[in-house]
Amino acid sequence: MIDLLPPALILLAGALLVGPLRGHWRSAAVLLTPLVTLWAVWQVPDGVSLSLPFLGYQIEPLEGSALRRLFATIFALMAFVGGLYAFRQARWYELAAGYAYAAGAIGVCFAGDLITLFLFWELMALFSTIIVWCGGTPGARAAGIRYAIMHLLGGVILKVGIEGVYVHTGSLDIQPMLATNFDTWMILIGILINAAAPPLSAWLADAYPESSPTGSVFLSAFTTKTAVLALILLFPGEPVLIWIGIYMIMYGIIYALLENDARRILAYSIVNQVGFMVCAIGIGSQLALNGAAAHAFAHIVYKALLFMSAGVVVYRTGKRKCTDLGGLFRTMPLTTVCGIIGALSISSFPLTSGFTTKTMISQAAADGGLVTVYFLLAAASAGVFLHAGIKFPWFVFFQKDSGLRPKDAPWNMGVAMVIFAAICLWLGIFPETLYQFLPYPVDYIPYTAGKVVFYLQLLLFSGLAFFLLLPMMKRTLTISLDMDWLWRVFALRIGSALYNALGSAGGMLEDASLKKLTQLAAVGRRYLGVGKSEASRGLFARTWPIGTTTLWIAVLLTAYLLVYFL
Amino acid sequence: MSQHPDDDTWLVRPATIRLLWRILWIVLALTVAAHFVIKVKGYFVIDAWYGFGAAFGFLACLLMVLIAKGLGFFLKRDENYYRGDQEDD
Numbered sequence: 001m002i003d004l005l006p007p008a009l010i011l012l013a014g015a016l017l018v019g020p021l022r023g024h025w026r027s028a029a030v031l032l033t034p035l036v037t038l039w040a041v042w043q044v045p046d047g048v049s050l051s052l053p054f055l056g057y058q059i060e061p062l063e064g065s066a067l068r069r070l071f072a073t074i075f076a077l078m079a080f081v082g083g084l085y086a087f088r089q090a091r092w093y094e095l096a097a098g099y100a101y102a103a104g105a106i107g108v109c110f111a112g113d114l115i116t117l118f119l120f121w122e123l124m125a126l127f128s129t130i131i132v133w134c135g136g137t138p139g140a141r142a143a144g145i146r147y148a149i150m151h152l153l154g155g156v157i158l159k160v161g162i163e164g165v166y167v168h169t170g171s172l173d174i175q176p177m178l179a180t181n182f183d184t185w186m187i188l189i190g191i192l193i194n195a196a197a198p199p200l201s202a203w204l205a206d207a208y209p210e211s212s213p214t215g216s217v218f219l220s221a222f223t224t225k226t227a228v229l230a231l232i233l234l235f236p237g238e239p240v241l242i243w244i245g246i247y248m249i250m251y252g253i254i255y256a257l258l259e260n261d262a263r264r265i266l267a268y269s270i271v272n273q274v275g276f277m278v279c280a281i282g283i284g285s286q287l288a289l290n291g292a293a294a295h296a297f298a299h300i301v302y303k304a305l306l307f308m309s310a311g312v313v314v315y316r317t318g319k320r321k322c323t324d325l326g327g328l329f330r331t332m333p334l335t336t337v338c339g340i341i342g343a344l345s346i347s348s349f350p351l352t353s354g355f356t357t358k359t360m361i362s363q364a365a366a367d368g369g370l371v372t373v374y375f376l377l378a379a380a381s382a383g384v385f386l387h388a389g390i391k392f393p394w395f396v397f398f399q400k401d402s403g404l405r406p407k408d409a410p411w412n413m414g415v416a417m418v419i420f421a422a423i424c425l426w427l428g429i430f431p432e433t434l435y436q437f438l439p440y441p442v443d444y445i446p447y448t449a450g451k452v453v454f455y456l457q458l459l460l461f462s463g464l465a466f467f468l469l470l471p472m473m474k475r476t477l478t479i480s481l482d483m484d485w486l487w488r489v490f491a492l493r494i495g496s497a498l499y500n501a502l503g504s505a506g507g508m509l510e511d512a513s514l515k516k517l518t519q520l521a522a523v524g525r526r527y528l529g530v531g532k533s534e535a536s537r538g539l540f541a542r543t544w545p546i547g548t549t550t551l552w553i554a555v556l557l558t559a560y561l562l563v564y565f566l
Numbered sequence: 567m568s569q570h571p572d573d574d575t576w577l578v579r580p581a582t583i584r585l586l587w588r589i590l591w592i593v594l595a596l597t598v599a600a601h602f603v604i605k606v607k608g609y610f611v612i613d614a615w616y617g618f619g620a621a622f623g624f625l626a627c628l629l630m631v632l633i634a635k636g637l638g639f640f641l642k643r644d645e646n647y648y649r650g651d652q653e654d655d
Contacts, residue, residue, distance in 0.1 A: 139649070257634035258642060330575050366609035374609060379626035386627045401578070450606040456597045457619030464594060465627035472631055478642040488648060 006050065006062050007040040007072060008107035008120065011079060015099035018092055030087040030095055034080035037106065041072040048112050057172065060112025067293055067439040071229045072109040074297045075102055078221045078304060085308055085416035086214035089315065094134040098218040101127035105222040109229060113172040114162040114187075117230065121158065121194075125151035128223055131215040132207045140210040146484070147207035150193065150200060151223075158190025174233050179240060188235055195227035195278060196271045197244050201251060202484035204271055209263040209320065213311030216263055220307045221300045224270060228277045228296050232439075237284025242373060245279025248272065249380045256387035257473065258480045260322050262396050263310050266303065269346065269388040272380070273299045279377070280361040283368050286440040291360030293438055298353035298427055302345035305420040306392065309339030312413050313396055316406035322475045326399035332408045336397045338417035345424040347389030347459060348381055353427035355455065356446040357434070363444065381455070382462040389459075390466045395475065594620070 014033025021029050050062035079102040086095060104127065107120030129151070132144035164183030166172055179188045196204040208219045235241065252272025256265045273295070280292035312335045313328060314320050329336040341352070348354035358381065365374040409417065427434050435442040466473075529538035576582055598617050608614025613622075 253630055254634045254637060257631060258638045260645070327578075329577070371610050375613075375622075378613070378622060379630075382623040382626045383630050386630065398578075401574070448607070449604045453597065453600050453604050454606050454613070454619040457601075457617065458623035460590075460594055460597055461620040461623040462627045464590065465624050465631070467590075469628065469631050472635060476642065477645050478638075479645050479647060480638065480641040481643055481647075482641075 004043050004049065004062075005040060006107070006110065007037045007044065007076065008103045008110065010040050011037045011076070011099055011103035011106060015096045015103060018096040018099065026092065027087055030083045030099075031080070033099065034076050034083055034102075037079065038073065038076040041069055041076055041106070044069060044072075044110060051112075054115065057113075057115055059115050059172070061107070061116045062110050063112030063174075064110065065439070066437060067229070067232060068109045070293055070297060070437050070439070071225070072106045073437075074300050075105045075109065075222060075225075078102065078218075078300055081416045081419055082214075082217050082221070082304065084419075085217055085311075085413050088410060088412050090212065090214040091134065094131060094212060094215055097127045097130040097134065098215070101131060101218060101222055105226045108226045112174065114165065114174060115172055117174065118155070118159055118162055121226070122155050124223060124226065125155055128219060131218055132211050134215050135211045137210065143207045143210040146488075147203050150203040154190050154193030154200075156190075157186050157193065161186030161188075161190055176236050177234055178238055179235065188238070188240075191227050191230045191234070192244065192278075194223050195231065195274055196224055196248070197278065198247050198251065199483045201248065201271050202482035205255065205259075205264050205267040205482070206484060208267040208270075209261050213315040217304050217307045217311055220266070220270060220303045224274045225296050225300055228274060228281070228292060231278065231281045232289055232292055236281055236289055239282060241278050241282030242370070243282075245275045245277070245282055246373065246376055246380075248275030248278060249376070250383075251275070253380065253383040253387045255480055255482070256391070258478075260475045260478065261320050262313065262322055262325060262392065263307065263320060265322075265388065265392055266306050266310060269306075269384065269392075270303060272384060272387070273303065273346065276358060276361055276377070276380070279373065280364060283361075283364050283370065283373075285364050285368060287360060287367060287444060288364035290435075290438040290440050290442055290444070291357065291364055294357040294360060294434055295354075297434060298345065298357040298424070301420050301423045301427075302342045302353060305338060305342035305417060305424065306346065306388070308413065308417050308420065309335045309342060310392075310396065312409040312417075313406070315413075316409075317404050319404070321477075322395035322399070323477060325396050325402055325404070327397070327401035328404060328406065329397040331405045332397070334408050334414050334417070336393070338421045339397060340393050341421040341424050343389045343393045345428070347385035348455065349385075349389070349428075349459060350447070350452050350455060351425065351428045353424045353431075353434075356428055356431035359446055359451065359455070360444055378458065382458050382465075385459045385462040386466050390463055391473070394466075 011033055014029055014037070017029040017033070018026055044062060044064035046064050048060045048063045051058060051060045053059075079099060082098060082102075083095065086098065090098075101124055104120045104123035107123065108117055111117035111120060125148070129144050129148040132140060132147050134140070135144075161183050162172075164186060168183060177184050177187075179185045193200050204224070208216050211219055231241065248271050252268045252270070252275060256268035256272065259265045259268060277292040277295055277299070280288040280295070312332070313325065316332070317325070317328075319325055345352035345354040348358040362374060362377050362381075365377055408414070431446055435444070525538060527538045527540050529536070530541050531537045534542060598620050601616055606614050606619070608618070612618060
């Protein structure tokens with residue numbers, strides 16, 4: 001008996017309602033279903049509260065815990081604010097896909113077994129691809145196909161792992177494991193593909209900026225953060241994650257520094273931020289896992305805020321490259337201020353949500369005695385300020401006067417941005433609001449005078465470095481090659497070279513066989529050829545005298561007799 | 567758009583920008599000076615050194631920009647690089 005409705009199904013129902021409803025009814029559905037979902041999320045008790053048979057397996061689609069509710073809360077909140085941001089501008093099918101996508105993410109949050117997790121995982125892959133396609137351009141179509149291939153591949157790898165774990169352990173439970181054998185490695189790799197971990201991180205920066213201004217807001221939130229949740233649930237303390245995380249952090253910074261597309265800068269910085277979380281999960285202490293969860297929560301808010309401000313710019317100007325933008329602060333004050341608040345939060349400036357969550361991860365590294373990791377994280381914090389904290393607002397809103405004088409955000413986009421900007425500041429000033437919902441008890445004090453001085457020095461001198469090095473960071477009309485070059489270009493070249501080689505080999509074979517065939521035809525003609533005159537006929541096609549024929553029959557019968565008696 | 571710089575918004579006038587730079591330098595000096603008054607609790611000895619955060623932040627950024635610049639030399643391609651390939655299909 002189901003005594004409470006799974007929150008994911010409520011949001012999924014909302015997604016189904018968006019299509020048939022019209023006008024105010026549709027707006028009501030868009031705005032209300034995430035709130036009902038949010039309410040339902042908080043009705044989910046700890047432990048398994050729903051268990052049903054599915055294809056001969058017993059699955060548990062609804063299992064609650066503090067951590068699961070925390071992620072589901074931010075996903076539902078994200079769906080609400082994303083819906084508010086998008087409902088007057090986005091097409092209905094983008095909204096519907098966005099809600100189905102969010103429903104998938106919430107479903108993963110409460111998945112009590114690996115089969116449920118996999119089903120909702122694929123739901124996300126499906127509808128996030130549709131959101132990429134909603135970009136509507138040929139570029140979006142191609143990027144969507146590449147995105148889908150990558151996520152279907154990830155899904156297959158995850159499924160191989162899940163099947164292996166079930167066959168070898170007989171358990172489908174979601175419980176902490178380490179990547180020690182083939183099965184668990186497959187699960188880890190499947191999840192890491194969704195987290196945009198190396199070497200398959202290129203899909204994120206490839207696909208997200210191709211979506212519509214509203215679509216990218218949805219995309220920024222769910223896929224990578226459900227992967228973070230899955231990693232916390234399945235692989236806490238898996239040491240390999242520390243270095244994967246560090247790689248992602250540095251990758252995000254370097255590529256964002258080279259990038260010209262405003263939303264692609266933000267996409268790279270998603271990889272960078274998820275890197276912090278992945279690294280924390282690798283450290284695996286209670287403080288580190290709290291830090292990963294808290295940072296995921298804060299990150300969804302400020303990254304969506306950044307994508308919203310970039311989205312308003314794209315929506316109003318139709319331009320997406322830093323080289324085309326600049327000076328927009330004159331006519332877009334609200335978008336500028338909200339963008340700056342998001343940028344300060346991502347840079348973990350004191351009094352923003354980034355500071356109260358990301359420093360937990362650094363503290364966990366320090367407590368764990370991980371010297372190198374600690375200093376790399378500190379350097380990365382400086383780098384985040386450099387590539388996202390200043391670079392994004394500077395090149396979009398200040399820099400030079402591009403001559404563009406767009407209107408500021410439409411009211412619903414403005415309200416959505418203000419809500420998230422307020423959350424960024426609230427969690428920075430009153431971090432206990434978030435700390436009380438973390439999976440483990442928190443005895444972490446974010447604001448000590450020494451720490452604030454340290455981070456202010458770190459960040460402000462990074463700012464100085466940015467403005468001093470500005471001539472070196474002149475935007476160019478370029479893209480940067482990534483690992484996907486290997487299959488988008490290199491494999492294609494190898495493939496076409498192979499194709500050409502096979503083609504010419506085939507041609508040679510054809511020539512050779514043609515020569516053989518004419519020889520064969522000559523032989524055939526000699527023995528079997530049917531000519532006009534008796535003399536031109538082949539040996540066996542001629543009319544032979546009766547005597548010769550009788551003689552041959554006698555010879556054949558004798559041979560038959562001999563064979564018979566032998 | 568092509569007006570005299572002094573006619574543009576207050577924020578982009580050269581005088582304002584000079585003022586902003588001056589403020590930045592003062593704030594930077596203050597954060598370093600604050601180190602005299604406030605003890606920074608380091609975790610690994612050197613991060614408690616005087617002005618470590620400032621130097622580390624600046625040098626880390628410098629290094630990252632240089633690395634990005636160097637990698638850009640190999641990785642940067644014209645923005646139509648992939649698009650050209652697609653049209654061949």
